[in-house]
Amino acid sequence: MIYSERLAEIKIEPLNEVMRESIQDKLNNKTKPLGSLGQIEQIALRIGMIQNTLTPTLSKPQVFVFAGDHGVCEEGVSAFPQAVTQQMVANFLAGGAAISVLARQHSMSLGIVDAGINGDVADLPGLQNRKINHGSRNFVKELAITSGDVVLALEAGADVINAASHEGGKVVLLGEMGIGNTTSAAALTHFVTGAPLAQCVGAGTGLDAAGIAHKLAVIEKGLAQHKAFLDGAEKDAVRLLSAFGGYEIAMMTGAYLQAASHKMVVLVDGFIASAALAVATLINPLVLDYCLFSHGSAEHGHGALLKYFKRTPILQLGMRLGEGSGSAMAYPLLVSAVNILNEMASFDEAGVSASDR
Numbered sequence: 001m002i003y004s005e006r007l008a009e010i011k012i013e014p015l016n017e018v019m020r021e022s023i024q025d026k027l028n029n030k031t032k033p034l035g036s037l038g039q040i041e042q043i044a045l046r047i048g049m050i051q052n053t054l055t056p057t058l059s060k061p062q063v064f065v066f067a068g069d070h071g072v073c074e075e076g077v078s079a080f081p082q083a084v085t086q087q088m089v090a091n092f093l094a095g096g097a098a099i100s101v102l103a104r105q106h107s108m109s110l111g112i113v114d115a116g117i118n119g120d121v122a123d124l125p126g127l128q129n130r131k132i133n134h135g136s137r138n139f140v141k142e143l144a145i146t147s148g149d150v151v152l153a154l155e156a157g158a159d160v161i162n163a164a165s166h167e168g169g170k171v172v173l174l175g176e177m178g179i180g181n182t183t184s185a186a187a188l189t190h191f192v193t194g195a196p197l198a199q200c201v202g203a204g205t206g207l208d209a210a211g212i213a214h215k216l217a218v219i220e221k222g223l224a225q226h227k228a229f230l231d232g233a234e235k236d237a238v239r240l241l242s243a244f245g246g247y248e249i250a251m252m253t254g255a256y257l258q259a260a261s262h263k264m265v266v267l268v269d270g271f272i273a274s275a276a277l278a279v280a281t282l283i284n285p286l287v288l289d290y291c292l293f294s295h296g297s298a299e300h301g302h303g304a305l306l307k308y309f310k311r312t313p314i315l316q317l318g319m320r321l322g323e324g325s326g327s328a329m330a331y332p333l334l335v336s337a338v339n340i341l342n343e344m345a346s347f348d349e350a351g352v353s354a355s356d357r
């Protein structure tokens, strides 16, 4: 599936299996019982394989939060009003949001990207303007995004990462902000994973049981609306994003692909960030090799995505905020994993007796 020349240029290399064995050997020879650092060892292994080295480094972690609005909000699918998207964007830039605090704590740069906010926010200092539209359209009534605009969004996401890579970044954390986006993400999750829709729909920002039932009914209407459009192309990334949106999700999809092509370590955030990655796997499944899953989101549908990826998240903290906040929480563990691989003594070096079994 080639959507544009720009996207066709994004090539992702498979990881080097020979390096897997060398890193595993190095980990096995550290002064500890075999496998005793559990998942930290798998994190070190993946980062080493991504960078194709026994001595990986994690310089310049960069967080990007992609923000966009969703026309389907007019169906009453979120506990919060749409205006919160742009209000939170102002909060990110002013330094008062959760991701602002965490990015400061870990000395990460924080880039906020207007992917499709429904408001005139161009005057907000520091905002990256990649706006394609003032929000997606209501997918219950029409296509959320034209196919042409989906391609533009994929390309814009890739461009954001290209710029980050030119600055020497080796690690990216992709987050999002968009009132209503768990509704889009639920529809996408259903199509990509094949899980029943009810397993993909949850409370989002805080719906009660009646609210969730209404949200499910709204998405079912959307599925019926786009049945003909998707017929025979249920796993076509551009058609799926066109049917259900949103701009920030499509930009993240492009960003994941470009980050993997640059061999960056990619930290995947919660439900919406994972849904965007799931769509990216339809374009190139190798993208997954470059990703670490920061946390299991409390949003109901995240389980279906993690099952589809066949991967275990690093943290289980009951989080469901978005913004890249789970990834920022998990980042210090990546630093620990890399330090273990680089600095911990081997049995030989430390003169410690290895296991005789």
Ligand SMILES: O=C(O)c1ccc[n+]([C@@H]2O[C@H](COP(=O)([O-])O)[C@@H](O)[C@H]2O)c1
Residues within 6 Å of the ligand: 077, 078, 079, 080, 176, 177, 178, 179, 180, 181, 182, 183, 203, 204, 205, 206, 269, 270, 271, 272, 273, 297, 298, 299, 319, 320, 321, 322, 323
């Ligand atoms: O990342 C998650 O797992 C997550 C789960 C639930 C909600 N959110 C955030 O909440 C917003 C979407 O929720 P909603 O109810 O408006 O669809 C959006 O801004 C997301 O960043 C994020």
Ligand SMILES: Cc1cc2nc[nH]c2cc1C
Residues within 6 Å of the ligand: 080, 084, 088, 176, 177, 178, 205, 321, 322, 323
């Ligand atoms: C306040 C608020 C902050 C958020 N951050 C990400 N999604 C969000 C949704 C709401 C409602």
